[in-house]
Amino acid sequence: MIESKLKIIAHELRKYIFQVVSKRGGHLSTAFSSVDILTTLYYSEILNINNKNYKNPNRNFFILSKGHGETLLYAILVKKKIIPSDWFENHYRHGLNKLGGHIDIQNPGIETTSGALGHGLGLGAGIALGKKLQKNKKSVFVLLGDAECSEGSIWEAALFAKQYSLDNLIAIVDENKIGATDFTKNFTSVDPIDQKFLSFGWEVKKCNGHSIKEIYKILSNFSKSKNKKPKALICNTTKGKGLSFLENDPSWHSKGLSKIDIKKGFKELGIKNAK
């Protein structure tokens, strides 16, 4: 893993996403919250998914449980040449099209349908159990939102994964401390979430969710570790990270960009030519 290279990719993804969202809309602040996590997964050898192997049964799985991270995942799958760029750049979220506002398994490179929260960890546990039974050493990564962890089914899955020693199941929590409408501390915060996973018998690590170096190190170790414990990495993130007016502001979960916002965004991100 060359950290500097991945940092550049993450920045390029932010630029690309901003350009597309400025035309087609999307979950911008969520995408910017998770972009460093997914860059580390998709652009290092940890996940090792490309347009040749994404259907291979002997692959690592990535489940986007927080289905409103679709803007980011589509962008990555376009860059990986798994999804055609035209679908995303010209048709995303408009009319009858392939790519909607939450992910669907019918699309290439998308492992599960999501948008209703709380499904991903159970689905991941099932795949991880299947891999164990097949004596397949590959891992299953599941990206959860911290607000999503209010769903009881997450904890049902956490119990199951521990009971059946699914050490190949790796949950990554994008802990930006913001839900759809407000800071989670103002409603049902799951903080301290690391303690919760620990008490469920999981191996837990915390890191800066925008440090590719830290994320890489922990996930790399997690995917090699066979200690019978499912793993959770709590990534401390900032929702909207990378754009000053977007950062840590709950109102941006689904708000559209104004012309002034677009102009400011282009300037801050260093976008020269509008796509």
Next chain:
Amino acid sequence: MQNEKLKNLALRDAFIYSLQKIGEKDKKVILLTNDQGAPALDDYRKNLPKQFFNAGISEQNIVATAAGLSLAGFKPYIYSINSFIIYRTIEYIKIDMCGMKQPVKIFGVGSGYSYPEDGLTHHSTEDIALTKALPNLDIFNPSDPLLTKDIVNYVYKSKNPSFIRLDRKFCDTIFLKKNNINDGFRIIKKSKRKEKYCIISSGFFVPKLNKLFNNQNIDFDFIDFYRLKKFDKKKFQNTLKKYKKIISIEEHSREFGIGTIISEIITDNFLTTKLLRLGLLENSTFGYGNREQLLKKNGLNNNNIVMKMKKFFI
């Protein structure tokens, strides 16, 4: 297991024994439960310990995990109490099974008033209504152990996500011929009368009514309608149109149960057949009692049924 032995089992045990037979040959068969027991299950666990997982009381997670196992190439079966596994998980069935087209098979025990003394939480009297509109889902309501076995064998090969609702009580085997599951219905009794009347029922009520009708002097056809969504619509329609009058009888809400399905076929095909729908009444579906008492509350005790039948048919 031979048919002679299966005939004497509860539907739940007929299901588990039949599945065990398949699982012995196919290691991809996995049975998940939410802490449910059954005599046959003890046998299954002993013989196929690596193909059994108790997922604890966590219905949402069982459906998601089963769908995950299916994504990994396995053939997952869920065994649970009907009211719990359907009502709690309807969104999981919609998305993880139906939407993602994962052929998970749910066997829910305790359809209708199977747990009469346990009340509201255990009655499963709206589950057909809840599941019927879900895309891709195949729904079965078997009425005896041999039909249950045939359905287990059928869904094993099927790519459809499937829901099989089973009665908790023993149901007499009344039909010994081989079942054609593609039809989705079977004619139990044929009348010699010129003017055609028919009773259509499903599940637990089929052996119960058969016993009742054997003691009555009314001549009509009797149909067991057991596959409630992906049945042979053309064949069923052609069968229905022969009748002047039909009565549907079910231990499920009158709202969107088998009576509704039959009425849809009549309406959609402009049939002239008259239909009387007997089922559970909206305000009488809950409460405690023995099964006959609960049925009586809904006007579905034997005497009432005979009375309604005579009034409508004669």
